[in-house]
Amino acid sequence: MTVGTGDGTPYADAIQAPGTAESIWRAWGGWEGMAEFPLPPRGRVVVVAAHPDDEVLGLGGALARLADAGHRLTVVSVTDGEGSHPDSEVLSPHELAEVRAGEIRTALERLGTGDPEIVRLRLPDSHVCDHEKQLREALVPLCSGAVLVAAPWTADLHSDHEATGRSAREAARAVGAPFAEYPVWLWHWARPDDPRVPWDRAARVTLAAGIQARKRHAVDAFASQIRPLGPGPAEAAILPPDEVAHHLRPCEVVFL
Ligand SMILES: [Zn+2]
Secondary structure, eight states: OOOOOOTTOTTHHHHHSOOOOHHHHHTOGGGTTOEEOOOOOSSEEEEEESSTTHHHHHHHHHHHHHHHTTOEEEEEEEEOOTTSSTTOSSOOHHHHHHHHHHHHHHHHHHHTOOSOEEEEEEEOTTOGGGGHHHHHHHHHHHHTTOSEEEEEOTTSSOHHHHHHHHHHHHHHHHHTOOEEEEOSTHHHHOOTTOTTSOGGGEEEEEOOHHHHHHHHHHHTTOHHHHSOSSSSGGGOOSSOHHHHGGGGSSEEEEEO
């Protein structure tokens, strides 16, 4: 989940400020009243990601469960996430794009999703909002016939996530496919009961221990994001352990 948000957006502060500790989320009473998300009838599920790791961080356990239930998966990488380390002296943006394309394949293998269709749309990282019409048009045929389309939450306070969510929602609507949004950065910038979050639309996907273990193994495939590329601040990990912890809890959340 590339941090780069483009210059001058109001999003950078929310993401770069210190985040909410996972222990605070774990202690939250709101989990108790949250409905369980009913998995769709067997068919093809399309999961759209702004960057190649959003879908596993936000929804990897659900993807493992769907694969176990016999669903076919189409995974759409809107960007290659080539902008996560813009000043790196270790990897160029082009090299990083290929590294990350390899990481998502490994992560999906580790989740046990079989042989999913992976579609790379190669829109520019941090600038998805400049290409929403193009994205929507690319997503419409991919979403056609899907029993579920899932995409980043349209209020995740990351411009790429929000633009991807908006485009996917419109594409799903155009073909009459059910749609769900998954948050990624929410767990960092929000607090329990945060009024900016539509908790009344939230549903949880409970993950059994075996599914959690597969997700943990999958998330560990994103070496370029969870470990430094090298010494120096330009090579720092995008997702240090306290961020990764949000995505290793025993449930995931979607907004319906
Ligand atoms: Zn992302």
